[in-house]
Amino acid sequence: MTGGSMTKAELVEEVSRVSDLTKKHSEVIVDTVFKSIIDALHRGEKIELRGFGSFRLRKREPRKGRNPKTGDKVDVPPKKVPYFKPGKELKELINREPETPPAAPTAPAPSP
Numbered sequence: 001m002t003g004g005s006m007t008k009a010e011l012v013e014e015v016s017r018v019s020d021l022t023k024k025h026s027e028v029i030v031d032t033v034f035k036s037i038i039d040a041l042h043r044g045e046k047i048e049l050r051g052f053g054s055f056r057l058r059k060r061e062p063r064k065g066r067n068p069k070t071g072d073k074v075d076v077p078p079k080k081v082p083y084f085k086p087g088k089e090l091k092e093l094i095n096r097e098p099e100t101p102p103a104a105p106t107a108p109a110p111s112p
Contacts, residue, residue, distance in 0.1 A: 041082055051089040058083045 006014075008030065016026035037055055040047050047055040057080045065076040086094075 049087070051087055053084055053086040053090055055082060055084050057081065 012023060012027045012030050015021070015030060016023045019026065021029070037047055041055060041057055044057065060079050060081055062078045063076050065074050066072070067074055
């Protein structure tokens with residue numbers, strides 16, 4: 001990973017490595033998953049991935065905003081915002097202590 005974040009290209013690379021598929025096939029899979037999530041949200045559906053989390057839309061009401069450059073008041077229209085809620089299992093996996101490799105066995109001390 002670069003700079004603490006994973007790019008789409010790195011995700012495709014990881015799918016390719018783990019699944020023994022070509023990068024092109026892995027890219028199609030990753031793109032299809034993303035497109036399916038986007039399409040379902042566009043239709044107003046909630047996506048639940050057991051053990052991972054759920055994607056849903058939140059509605060933002062119209063409001064009065066302020067242009068930071070000019071200070072003028074502007075009307076901000078209502079909009080839908082995608083929201084991800086992590087699942088219990090994902091939270092537990094992220095917060096568990098990293099596994100430490102077992103210590104190498106030590107040779108018994110020579111007897112005098």
